[in-house]
Amino acid sequence: MSVIARQPVLYAIASFSLLVGCRAERAKPADRRSVSSPHRVVALAPNLTEIVFALGAGDSLVGVSEYSDFPDAARRIARVGGLEVDAEKVAALRPDLVLAMAEGTARGAVSMLQAAGLPVAVVPSGSLDAVLSGIRLVGARLGRTEEAERLARDLERRRADVARRVAGRRRPRTLLLVWPDPPQAAGGGTFLNDLLREAGADNLVADRSGWPVLSPEYVATVPVELLVIPDSEQTREAYARAFRSGPLSRGPVTRARVVRLDESALTRPGPRVFDVLEKLAESLS
Amino acid sequence: MSAAAPNRLEARGLVADYGAAPVLRGLDAAIPAGAIAAVLGENGSGKSTLLKVFARVVAIGGGDVRLDGERLDALPRRQTAQRIAYVPQSVDLVFPIRTLDLVLQGRAPYARGFVAETADDRLRALEAMRACDVEALAQRDAASLSGGERRRVFLARALAQEAQVWLLDEPTSGLDPRHRLEFLETLWRIHGERGTTVVLVTHEVALAGDLATRVLLLKDGRTIAQGDRASVLTAENLERTFGAPFSGRGSRFALRSAVLPMGSLEP
Amino acid sequence: MRTGAIAVGVLLLVAACTVAFLVGGVHLSIADLVAGRGEEGQTARLLASLRAPRIGLAALVGGCLALAGAALQALLKNPLADPFLLGTSGGAAVGAAGAALLGLSPLLSPAAAFVGAAAASLGVALLARRGGRLDLQRLLLAGLIANAFFSALLLAAFSIASGEAARSMLFWMMGSLADATPRKVAALFPYALAGAAVLVAAAARLNLFSVGEENAAALGVDTERTKRIVFLASSLLTGVAVAFAGVIGFVGLLVPHAVRAAFGNDQRTLLPASFLVGATLVVAADAVARAAIAPVELPIGALTAALGAPVFAWLLLRTP
Numbered sequence: 040m041s042v043i044a045r046q047p048v049l050y051a052i053a054s055f056s057l058l059v060g061c062r063a064e065r066a067k068p069a070d071r072r073s074v075s076s077p078h079r080v081v082a083l084a085p086n087l088t089e090i091v092f093a094l095g096a097g098d099s100l101v102g103v104s105e106y107s108d109f110p111d112a113a114r115r116i117a118r119v120g121g122l123e124v125d126a127e128k129v130a131a132l133r134p135d136l137v138l139a140m141a142e143g144t145a146r147g148a149v150s151m152l153q154a155a156g157l158p159v160a161v162v163p164s165g166s167l168d169a170v171l172s173g174i175r176l177v178g179a180r181l182g183r184t185e186e187a188e189r190l191a192r193d194l195e196r197r198r199a200d201v202a203r204r205v206a207g208r209r210r211p212r213t214l215l216l217v218w219p220d221p222p223q224a225a226g227g228g229t230f231l232n233d234l235l236r237e238a239g240a241d242n243l244v245a246d247r248s249g250w251p252v253l254s255p256e257y258v259a260t261v262p263v264e265l266l267v268i269p270d271s272e273q274t275r276e277a278y279a280r281a282f283r284s285g286p287l288s289r290g291p292v293t294r295a296r297v298v299r300l301d302e303s304a305l306t307r308p309g310p311r312v313f314d315v316l317e318k319l320a321e322s323l324s
Numbered sequence: 325m326s327a328a329a330p331n332r333l334e335a336r337g338l339v340a341d342y343g344a345a346p347v348l349r350g351l352d353a354a355i356p357a358g359a360i361a362a363v364l365g366e367n368g369s370g371k372s373t374l375l376k377v378f379a380r381v382v383a384i385g386g387g388d389v390r391l392d393g394e395r396l397d398a399l400p401r402r403q404t405a406q407r408i409a410y411v412p413q414s415v416d417l418v419f420p421i422r423t424l425d426l427v428l429q430g431r432a433p434y435a436r437g438f439v440a441e442t443a444d445d446r447l448r449a450l451e452a453m454r455a456c457d458v459e460a461l462a463q464r465d466a467a468s469l470s471g472g473e474r475r476r477v478f479l480a481r482a483l484a485q486e487a488q489v490w491l492l493d494e495p496t497s498g499l500d501p502r503h504r505l506e507f508l509e510t511l512w513r514i515h516g517e518r519g520t521t522v523v524l525v526t527h528e529v530a531l532a533g534d535l536a537t538r539v540l541l542l543k544d545g546r547t548i549a550q551g552d553r554a555s556v557l558t559a560e561n562l563e564r565t566f567g568a569p570f571s572g573r574g575s576r577f578a579l580r581s582a583v584l585p586m587g588s589l590e591p
Numbered sequence: 592m593r594t595g596a597i598a599v600g601v602l603l604l605v606a607a608c609t610v611a612f613l614v615g616g617v618h619l620s621i622a623d624l625v626a627g628r629g630e631e632g633q634t635a636r637l638l639a640s641l642r643a644p645r646i647g648l649a650a651l652v653g654g655c656l657a658l659a660g661a662a663l664q665a666l667l668k669n670p671l672a673d674p675f676l677l678g679t680s681g682g683a684a685v686g687a688a689g690a691a692l693l694g695l696s697p698l699l700s701p702a703a704a705f706v707g708a709a710a711a712s713l714g715v716a717l718l719a720r721r722g723g724r725l726d727l728q729r730l731l732l733a734g735l736i737a738n739a740f741f742s743a744l745l746l747a748a749f750s751i752a753s754g755e756a757a758r759s760m761l762f763w764m765m766g767s768l769a770d771a772t773p774r775k776v777a778a779l780f781p782y783a784l785a786g787a788a789v790l791v792a793a794a795a796r797l798n799l800f801s802v803g804e805e806n807a808a809a810l811g812v813d814t815e816r817t818k819r820i821v822f823l824a825s826s827l828l829t830g831v832a833v834a835f836a837g838v839i840g841f842v843g844l845l846v847p848h849a850v851r852a853a854f855g856n857d858q859r860t861l862l863p864a865s866f867l868v869g870a871t872l873v874v875a876a877d878a879v880a881r882a883a884i885a886p887v888e889l890p891i892g893a894l895t896a897a898l899g900a901p902v903f904a905w906l907l908l909r910t911p
Contacts, residue, residue: 220697221762221769221888247887255769256641257886260617260634273753280697285770290637341722381808405811412805418668419801419856432799433811440859485810 076182077136077158081119081129083148084140086309087162088113090177091138093310094186102132109303109311124148130155136180140164140308164308166230167237167316171195174310194313198237201320205239211264211296211323213240217306219268219281222253230308238319240265259290266295267319269302298322330393332357332489332521333378339386340370340377347373349545350387355538357392357488360515360522362532365542366566371525372413374542375491378523379410391489405433409482411475413493417467423477424462427453430484445484452483456510472503476510483514489521496531508535527566533557541565596854600867604650607871611646611878612639616885645771648835649877650870651783652768653842655832657869659825660843661850661861662790665797666821667727668804670851673844674829677734677822680840681741682711683833687763688748691756700763701775701834708830711737716822725818727804766837766892768877779835786828787866793821794858801856839876839892841899842869848906 081102082088088107091100097112105121107113119128126148129137137159139149144161153159160180163169171191178187215225215235225231226247235242243261244251266287268278281287300318304311333355340348347370355361363371376382377389380401389396391404409430430452431445441449453459456476461469469477475495482490495511496504512535515522526532532539532553539556541549543565549556562568613619619642620627623635659674666672674680686707687700695703718733719726745764749757790797796817799807808814829843846869847861854860873891876898880889 218758221758221767244886251887253886254616254881254888256615256617256638256881259637259641261886289641290634376805379805379809381805401813402811405809408809410805410809412803412809415803415806417802418670419665419851421802421856425798425857426802429799429802429806429810432795435795 077134077180079132079134079136080181081132081134081137082107083119083124083129083138083144084307085109085113085303086164086307087138087140087177088116089307089309089311090162090174091181093190094174094178094181094183096181096183099181101134102129124152126151126155130157134158136160138162138177138180141169164230165228167198167233167312169230170308170310170312173308190310194310197313197317201237201316205237205320205323208239208324210239210241212243212262213265213267214243214258214261214263214292215267217250217269219274219278219287220285222255222258222281222286223250224253226251230312231305234305234312234316234319235267238316239323240267240319253286255286258286258292262291263295265323266292266297268297268299269305270299271302274302296322330390331355332359332392333523334390334393335374335377335387336389337387338374338377338384338389340373340382341385342373342376342382346385347545348377348385351542351545352547353540353550355521355523355540357521358519359538360524360536361538361540362536363523363525363540363542364527364529364532364565366527369542369565370545371542372493375410375493375523375525378489379408379491380404381410402433405487406485407487408489408491409485409487410491411478411482411493411495413495413497415474415478421466422462423458423464423466423469424449424453426466426477427462427481427484430481433485448486449480449484452480453477455483455514456480457506470503472499472507475499475503475507479507479510479514487520489523491523491525493525494527495524496526496528511535529557529562593857593860596850596860596864597867600864600871603871604867604874607874607878608646608650611649611874612642614878615642615881616888644773644776645768645877646874647773647776648771648779649768649874651776651779652832652836652839653846653873653876654866654870655779655783655786655828656839656842657846657865657872658787658790658862659828659832660869661847661858661865662793662797662821663825663843664847665801665856665858665861666818666825667731668801669731670848671844672731673841674825675738675838675840675843676731677826677829678711678715678737678741679708679826679829680833680838681738681745682714683708683830684760684764684838685741685744685748686710687834687837688745688752688756688760691759691763692748692752694756697759700759704763704834705830708826708833711741712822712826712830716819724815725822727818730822762890763837764892765890766839766895767888767890768836768880769888775835779831782827782831786824786831789820789824790828791859791862793817793824794862797821797858797862798856801858837892839873839895841895841903842872845899845902845906846872 078099079101080091080099082091082100082104084104085107088103089109091097092110092113100116102119103113103116105118119125124144129152134157137152137157139159139161141161141163142165149159149161160176162173162176164173171194174191175187178184213235215231217223217225224244226249227245228248232242232245243263298319300315304315331354335351335353338348338351339346351370351374363374365371373382377384384397391399391407396404427449428441428445431441431449450459453462456479458473458476458480461473461477466477495507499507514520536553539553540547541556541561548564549561617638619638620635623631624639627635656674663672663674664670683704687704690700690703715730715733715737716725719730721729749760752760796807796812799810799812804814847865850861850864850868854864876891876894880891880894883889
């Protein structure tokens with residue numbers, strides 16, 4: 040029996056939807072009408088949930104996105120829908136702050152909530168820089184500027200450390216796959232591309248923007264040295280199959296080094312991404 | 325049925341549907357060999373359907389139909405197609421087809437499997453076209469032919485089929501006087517040469533009066549009268565068939581021709 | 592005429608296969624393939640081993656779809672008939688979607704698609720029965736209804752599908768020859784051969800049908816049997832094609848049209864020529880799909896639809 044996907048494939052689906060023309064445009068910037076220290080917060084994406092918890096404001100959350108499972112405490116909070124935001128549920132929780140993702144939360148949902156008079160903060164997340172400013176923004180809206188600044192500075196320091204360590208190192212030719220069959224990779228302009236670059240890898244498809252679906256021919260012949268794949272319960276079998284008999288069973292990719300990273304940490308633009316950055320940089324050394 | 329040999333075509337208590345509704349409801353018909361039989365009736369009386377049953381286009385729903393004394397539905401289709409040719413009232417040609425190929429389709433009942441037409445088939449087809457005066461149209465797309473030309477092409481096809489029975493559904497409908505005459509003259513000539521049994525469906529009384537050696541009057545899926553021209557074509561019978569008043573010569577008109585005999589309703 | 596048409600078809604197919612073999616996102620060096628050693632030789636040979644079955648599959652699938660389309664157009668006396676009109680593609684898509692939703696192994700996808708196609712064809716045929724006979728007009732309508740129904744089912748399935756299921760459904764619906772293997776080609780071949788043999792054998796009868804069903808009956812054809820056989824064979828060809836390659840539209844509709852315009856409507860020429868031209872078309876389309884925006888692959892079904900629809904519109908506009 041298949042399980043309704045958790046966030047693990049959120050990015051894949053969201054970006055794939057972009058590929059097939061669904062609209063998930065940039066929403067309008069933060070709304071002015073807000074409470075200085077909100078205590079009924081709804082987070083519409085799992086990374087936003089994580090950020091709120093990271094700022095120590097976890098108990099102000101009254102509603103979270105479907106796939107919010109980190110930290111454990113998040114599992115106990117009421118769900119308000121996944122990719123499709125259940126606006127009614129959100130409104131019923133009477134939040135005094137709603138956090139939405141700039142990329143990924145449907146603009147329609149955001150407009151609807153704003154029209155209903157709810158204060159909505161749209162948080163950017165498209166790059167590592169954006170993640171950091173996003174943390175600061177959420178901190179400001181939660182009235183936790185100090186915690187946010189502390190967290191952001193800590194993450195920046197770790198990021199700079201990594202940058203120092205990887206400087207001058209040889210960059211292995213890398214592919215980061217978000218899906219095995221058909222093989223879909225992280226291309227340029229994505230925050231996963233930033234991650235690869237800062238961890239010291241050379242993303243083979245950096246010149247293709249978005250999330251290119253690669254032809255089996257390409258995957259079988261490209262001289263890839265490092266393969267980064269997300270690891271999660273749902274996708275393990277699919278990747279195994281791809282390695283056994285699918286697009287990853289032929290050519291140089293079979294001799295490439297495979298680094299498996301926890302999917303939820305890898306694909307959610309939140310504080311854990313920096314854990315992944317460090318881990319990846321370490322694997323490359 | 326006074327002939328010693330069985331009738332060429334015979335139906336007894338024939339029942340048949342065309343589409344949803346029953347059209348033939350217990351029809352009797354006897355058509356002797358070599359006759360030119362005109363089947364007259366209103367639209368909806370079942371005359372086209374009768375033809376289609378004979379042609380094995382429509383299935384027999386009940387009753388008996390015989391070809392030369394044998395049950396029609398017991399005969400192999402190939403065989404009946406070699407003996408009975410059907411010329412429909414109109415054919416909608418959706419795809420391009422060369423006139424010669426259309427006539428060659430008449431040889432289909434003789435074809436063996438996948439093989440193309442034999443030289444013999446082509447010969448017969450061209451001969452048939454010559455006899456019907458459409459040889460010049462052989463290479464043209466059949467869809468580009470006029471109504472009259474197309475009727476004669478289908479006649480040529482029936483000829484190529486070498487059938488002993490021709491079933492013609494309203495063969496003169498929609499033809500202007502010249503083409504009508506050409507068609508009828510061709511038909512008459514060929515009938516004279518080969519003794520083909522012709523069953524003609526029409527609602528033109530005059531046509532029956534001019535040509536037929538046997539007349540069948542149909543109404544509501546049944547035969548109300550059949551026999552020779554003189555005895556069947558009476559004002560009373562015609563009135564019953566068509567529900568319109570007929571007088572001895574009143575509603576008749578005939579084309580004058582050097583070839584066709586001009587029969588008349590002599591009392 | 593016939594040998595000329597077949598010769599042209601074969602030439603086109605050979606040309607297409609050659610080009611398709613050489614072309615693609617990744618450059619294939621013949622030198623490396625033949626005489627290369629080490630890394631280059633290995634890569635070239637790997638590439639060749641990927642492309643060859645893909646071309647084979649493309650040719651078979653294209654041929655099956657075009658042949659089925661040609662036969663149906665003759666049977667239904669309708670130049671707009673298309674194998675997908677009869678609900679087969681919808682059924683196949685639902686079959687594959689069902690398998691994906693149930694979490695079955697993707698290896699079972701083709702089988703599930705074929706079961707779906709077969710069920711759809713049978714259902715449509717039953718719907719079109721009238722007094723024990725197969726009513727060709729109703730067949731078209733029943734097919735349209737079936738497709739509409741299957742589309743609705745697919746959308747519903749798509750909306751509740753998990754990531755993996757949704758992806759496989761979507762790529763399958765857009766057509767893909769990406770995972771072609773020699774084994775798949777070998778599996779498809781006997782079905783293609785069987786279906787093609789049946790249809791080509793019925794060519795003379797189909798000639799009669801293209802003037803009309805009554806025409807065929809009056810000339811001695813057992814029309815019920817012919818209808819059943821042609822419909823079944825066409826459904827078989829369409830079902831297996833879709834099962835192995837997903838939905839690749841317009842081939843069954845346009846290839847017979849083109850061949851008919853060039854060589855006339857004699858089914859004994861049209862059927863084999865359509866097979867060859869259909870094969871050529873899909874091989875060529877697949878080459879474009881691989882090469883156009885490499886290393887990304889265009890979904891081939893989207894390609895044939897994008898090209899097919901305007902061509903079809905142009906055809907419609909120019910018929911008087």
